[in-house]
Amino acid sequence: MRLIYVAGKGGVGKSVTSAATGMWASRQGKETLAFSMDPAHSLSDIFEIDLGSKPTQISDRLSGYEPDLREESRNFYRRYKSMLTALFGLFEMEVKPDDFGSMPGVNELIFMDKLYDVLLEKTYEIIVIDSAPTAMVLPLLQLPSVTTGFVTRILGVRKKWMGVLNMLESGFGDAVLNEVRSMRMKAETMRTVLIDPEVATINVVTIPEKAAVMESRRLIKTVESHGVNVSSIIINHVVGTGCQCDYCLHKRESQLSYIDELKKDYNNKLVATLPDYAGEVKGTGLEQVVRDLYEKGQLTI
C-alpha cells in the first residue's frame, strides 16, 4: 500500500495533479483511491462525477472519496463521546455535537480518522490524497504526536481521574479510557505510516513564482523535518514557447529561473513541469495532464 499526499499553496493545481495521479496509478493496474482531504472538495468537479460521501467508482480500478464533514463530525462525536464529554467538561465548555465540527483542528482529526478506516480496509494499493492548501499538512503531521502526547498524559493521571469519572456515572471512566486508547492506537499507526518512505510520499505542487517557490521550500523543509519524504515537485502553469510576445517572453524567462533553481536545489527529487493549458482542467482534459506528467516519464508511481 502506498500513500501519495499532494500538497501545496492554494490554487496551484493540487486537485488536478491528484486526479491525474489517481488515473495513472489505476491504469498501472493498481487499485486506487483518490481521497479528498480538502473541506472544499473539488474531485467531483474535476472527474465530473458525483462522488458522494462513500468511496465511489470512477473508472476501472479508480475510486474517489469526499468524506462529508458534517456527517462524519457527528459520527466522530458519537465514537468518542465519553472522551470528548470528559475533555470539554474539564474546561467547563458545553459543546453540542453539531458545533463540534466547526471547532479548529476537528476537520483534520476527522480526515485522519477516515484515512485510518480506509487503510484498515486494505482495499486500495494506492491512495492519493488531495489536500487543502499548505496549512493543513502541518496539523496532519503533528496530530499523531500531539494526540499521543495528550493520550499519554491522560493515561498518566488515570488513577487519580478514573475513580472520579466512574463516580460521576458508572463505567464512564472506563469508556473514556477505551476511547483514549483507541485514539492513541490510530495516531501511532498514522505516524508509522507517514514516516515510512516505502509507504508515504508527498508530492509538492507549485508555480514558478517567487512567493509560491518560497512557500514550497518552507513546506518541504517542514515536512522533511518531521521525517516525511518529499519525492516529487510539480511546477505547474509553465508558459509554453508558442507565443513570442513581450509578455510571454518575459514571463518565460522569469519562470525558467525558478524552474532551474528548483531543479538544482532538489536534484534528489523528481522535478516535473506542467504547461499552462490556458483553461480549466477537468473531465477528458485530465488525459493531457496524465500524458505530460506520467506518460512522458517525468514522474513515476
Ligand SMILES: Nc1ncnc2c1ncn2[C@@H]1O[C@H](COP(=O)(O)OP(=O)(O)OP(=O)(O)O)[C@@H](O)[C@H]1O
Ligand atoms: N496547468 C494548468 N493550466 C490551466 N489551468 C489549470 C492548470 N492546472 C490547474 N488549472 C486550473 O486552476 C484551477 C485550480 O486548480 P486546482 O483546483 O487543481 O488547484 P488546487 O491547488 O487544488 O486549489 P485549492 O488550493 O483551492 O484546492 C482550476 O480551475 C484548474 O482547472
Ligand SMILES: [Mg+2]
Ligand atoms: Mg484543491
